[in-house]
Amino acid sequence: MTETQTPDASSLAGLDGFEQLTAMFEGRLPGAPIADLIGLEGFGGERGAFHVELVPRHEHYNPIGSVHGGVIAALLDTACGCSVHSTLEAGELYISLDLTAKFLRPVTVDSGRLRAEGSVLQRGRRTALAQAQLYDARHRLVAHATSTCMIFPAG
């Protein structure tokens, strides 16, 4: 593992949240292991609005023949979290306090590529509220979420 793949306090110290995400998705900083495990991809966005994609496969299924709610929650949580992350100033951190996911339609391999589009509804000094819509390949809304995050000074 090379030095550029290992973020540390010094490599992140000068970057704001949007710059951190950009460095991550361009491969200059390491990404999220969970993304490789379940197949999160297609990250992108701007300050205050981030999206992520996933192609549903049989390995994502619950025993009743559709994509497990946890995979859908992972997409929604990622879109909400990255949207908030992208608003952080250098020296700020965040944690997610909750995720309220609504499952609107069964998702299967026939749904095609899923895209979760997150955005920040409100950004206070100590908290932020984000939402995310999850669309299937035909752009039907299949799930929705809101998430409250808490903002901290780092260290």
Next chain:
Amino acid sequence: MTETQTPDASSLAGLDGFEQLTAMFEGRLPGAPIADLIGLEGFGGERGAFHVELVPRHEHYNPIGSVHGGVIAALLDTACGCSVHSTLEAGELYISLDLTAKFLRPVTVDSGRLRAEGSVLQRGRRTALAQAQLYDARHRLVAHATSTCMIFPAG
């Protein structure tokens, strides 16, 4: 793949929800692919209350150094869903309408084996409300969820 690994209308028709779950976790019916993908294990319970476990690993991590909210949501959603599933009569199906997950403490590999304990708070004819607590190996509450499910007649 053998016949006993392939559930179909006939093999499930006579079983109620608890019997279906038992057949699944004893290997007589196929389980959930998602369980293999992310490492859900240690399923068990009774009618109206089910638990599931997972040992957190680095592959479950988000980029900020802890287990991704989607993995925690998957545990909570599974415990809630199986708890409701275990109350179904033969010929009934369910779907989850939502999951409200609360993240109370960061979860890392140091948290040790996680256990999500679900239970049904209310079971009506058409809906059910379930909750789940997620504990770490020291039995500290690290996350909580509620989930509303809709109940249907099959077919």
Next chain:
Amino acid sequence: MTETQTPDASSLAGLDGFEQLTAMFEGRLPGAPIADLIGLEGFGGERGAFHVELVPRHEHYNPIGSVHGGVIAALLDTACGCSVHSTLEAGELYISLDLTAKFLRPVTVDSGRLRAEGSVLQRGRRTALAQAQLYDARHRLVAHATSTCMIFPAG
């Protein structure tokens, strides 16, 4: 109480949800007692999107000096519920299964007239998902909600 103030099966039978709401807010059908009790007013909208207003007063306060969360929840629940109601066909009923309210900013008498703007995000055959934003008189977002409703055939 006159006959026009007393709705019954026959007076509602031919109306769809939007027509029922219109009849109510124009005074041809009786409105909601809760509206008089807490001061809900300024109802209006179109099919799939309804708003409601309230002027905060000291009688709405909790003991810690701001408008009680229940009053804010009442505004959000009304905007979500009316938005779903306005999509009903003649012969359909609905009930709210839940309300997830997020409180973003303290509300006081200085907030001025509040306006909750609801809209339907998804309308299926058996369920609907609505959201509502609550704004203060300076059009700052002070609260947000989502609500899942179940749709039934009447009778």
Next chain:
Amino acid sequence: MTETQTPDASSLAGLDGFEQLTAMFEGRLPGAPIADLIGLEGFGGERGAFHVELVPRHEHYNPIGSVHGGVIAALLDTACGCSVHSTLEAGELYISLDLTAKFLRPVTVDSGRLRAEGSVLQRGRRTALAQAQLYDARHRLVAHATSTCMIFPAG
């Protein structure tokens, strides 16, 4: 209005949250105006668990013939909020970030006296998670809620 009915910084400064609530419900400190408006009564509890009651009347009704979700939310929010309040040390304040209410059964005047029983599920340094169950006079569960609160140092 006498001096003992007017709380100020000095009268509250020495009291912890439980002592503040006790002073309020014994009439030594003023209570919540909202309680008079909608009929909240029967407050009581201990550190970490508080209850509140309400007798449903027609003035609490929505236009579709049952108690409005906002009244139910007010009961649940009060039980959650007081439960958290009762854990505060002298010099701490709290605000509610959210309320996730689940409506399990229609509530009418025939439901009889309602009782919301709140309790704190988790109390951290900066946040707390509370839940509440709402029971009718026959002790059937009619609604449920969870609420996340943020804790602050006063002033």
